[in-house]
Amino acid sequence: TGPGPVCAVVTAVALAGTRVAGRVHRRRLWLSWLQDLPRSVTATALAFALVTGAGLLAGADGDDTARMQEVVLCFAVVSEALRPAVFASGRWGRRRLRRCDRAVVVGAGRIGGELVRTMLEHPEFGLLPVGVAASGPDPVPSGLPVERIDGDLTGAIARLGAGTVILAPADDRDGAIVDAAITAHRLGCVTLVLPHLFELCPDGPGVDRLRSYPLVWLGGAPTRRPSWWVKRAVETALAAAALVVLAPVIAVCALAVAAESGFPVFFRQVRVGMDGGTFVLYKLRSVRQAAVDDSQTRWSVVGDHRVGPVGRFLRRSSLDELPQLWNVVRGDMSLVGPRPERPVFVHEFSAVHDLYWARHRVPTGLTGLAQVHGLRGDTSIADRARYDNYYIANWSLWLDVKIVILTVGELLCRRQR
Structure with missing residues (x-):
């Protein structure tokens, strides 16, 4: 027999809580099972520890605690067996069906142009560039098959139906980049930032990858939470x-x-x-x-x-x-x-x-x-x-x-x- 109702609730809460807190299930650009595996294993280990501790604190029968542990382990095995196929189908859908989010790049120059070209050449990251705007003295690179945005960024985002804004600042105090970030937040867009010294930027919480470019996720507008x-x-x-x-x-x-x-x-x-x-x-x-x-x-x-x-x-x-x-x-x-x-x-x-x-x-x-x-x-x-x-x-x-x-x-x- 399976665990009782209370044990089932405890197990479900432990699994859901640890995976949400560990951001195992989140929106991401880079769909890689191996990249996500350490995060998923950590969440499973925490869930296993939680159900074990809950069983000991509640004085539960040893069999009930063992069943909760079995459920956690079985969930982990099934989940990790399916995730590579899920990620592969996600990449296929982005490449073949163009299930990509429309993106605007704010920041011209060489890096801005390279970001646009990378998105065009690698749709498996889920971004389709539709516009690029200069933020500093560097002009918008020529030859890009996207709209050049001059002036009203708010109107351009709405007109192009962009759901993501990528910020590539030209210097440490690029005022136009800050204005663009605030505008994107106000419109409810996903906002990603290419950090300075990005070649030295390690992976970590809140950091995603567009090929070799690290992009930092900025939190959304608080009024939309x-x-x-x-x-x-x-x-x-x-x-x-x-x-x-x-x-x-x-x-x-x-x-x-x-x-x-x-x-x-x-x-x-x-x-x-x-x-x-x-x-x-x-x-x-x-x-x-x-x-x-x-x-x-x-x-x-x-x-x-x-x-x-x-x-x-x-x-x-x-x-x-x-x-x-x-x-x-x-x-x-x-x-x-x-x-x-x-x-x-x-x-x-x-x-x-x-x-x-x-x-x-x-x-x-x-x-x-x-x-x-x-x-x-x-x-x-x-x-x-x-x-x-x-x-x-x-x-x-x-x-x-x-x-x-x-x-x-x-x-x-x-x-x-």
């Missing part, structure tokens, strides 16, 4: 609950504002959100109203005589930010993300600081990575942009949790000063 929808659902629920729980606190603060400087107690201001869209942000008013409203163009209120004792307390404690929970519930903002800025300053900073505009790839947030590193108020805009773009490139649910914990710690420390 299933975990992003988990983030949105959790943040909406938390913000709604916080609004209910903190309603008395907001009411007391509003009464204090009214007593100090009259009505209105709420402050409304236009801010820039995801993809450059604008929304109305809500705060408790901490500055007395002036005859001329300069809130959209005034950078800082440090030293402003219009900020009274109540306003200073609200700003120091960040209690003036609590109404933004409503923006989170509405979907204008997230709990965690780059802080939103006013349109006039977004325009100004985007013209001066590299990739400031790129921080708007995700919704803005109530707190962010830059803020927990001390970048609040009149601090470096360049540093803020770098932290915000780092957050987007490395986003995970755990990173959000860390930022929330650091924010709470910072607020508590600030109140004790």
Whole structure:
């Protein structure tokens, strides 16, 4: 008889979990059974160890543990026996049936041309080049049977139906390559990068091969991952609950504002959100109203005589930010993300600081990575942009949790000063 239902579930979870974590089943260019064999063997060994450990910890019968081990080993044998044939059929389909993903190469010169020719000569890697764009001073090589892209990369990707973008930077700070990577992410394209000193680049996690060229897989846009929808659902629920729980606190603060400087107690201001869209942000008013409203163009209120004792307390404690929970519930903002800025300053900073505009790839947030590193108020805009773009490139649910914990710690420390 086979293992019981519980043992079957444990075995299935162990096999699936180790193979997913080990990236045994993943999208790849190079379909090679021998290249993948060490990864598959490692996953099998881990699954074998997991079912053995689970059996020992649960005090399972020795026969049940042995059956789970047998299932793992049988699965490994059958799987490895079939994988060479599966890979061979995949290569055949790419070569004969042209089941290839349409690709655009960004980066001209000799290397860009060689990448295009390699894809054309070796369709078994699953890429069909349809366009090439220059990224630096080197022109697009002549004689390539693909479209030369000048100017609008976004429009070209859509028009050519490209699902993959390969980046071949001309130098270490090729701004056009970075812009192209962000554009590809926004469009949901698979993004591959030919690294500098690629001749010395070893194989490793996230590295694939196009013949002799190593290509590094860049992670997709965070907003396209299933975990992003988990983030949105959790943040909406938390913000709604916080609004209910903190309603008395907001009411007391509003009464204090009214007593100090009259009505209105709420402050409304236009801010820039995801993809450059604008929304109305809500705060408790901490500055007395002036005859001329300069809130959209005034950078800082440090030293402003219009900020009274109540306003200073609200700003120091960040209690003036609590109404933004409503923006989170509405979907204008997230709990965690780059802080939103006013349109006039977004325009100004985007013209001066590299990739400031790129921080708007995700919704803005109530707190962010830059803020927990001390970048609040009149601090470096360049540093803020770098932290915000780092957050987007490395986003995970755990990173959000860390930022929330650091924010709470910072607020508590600030109140004790």
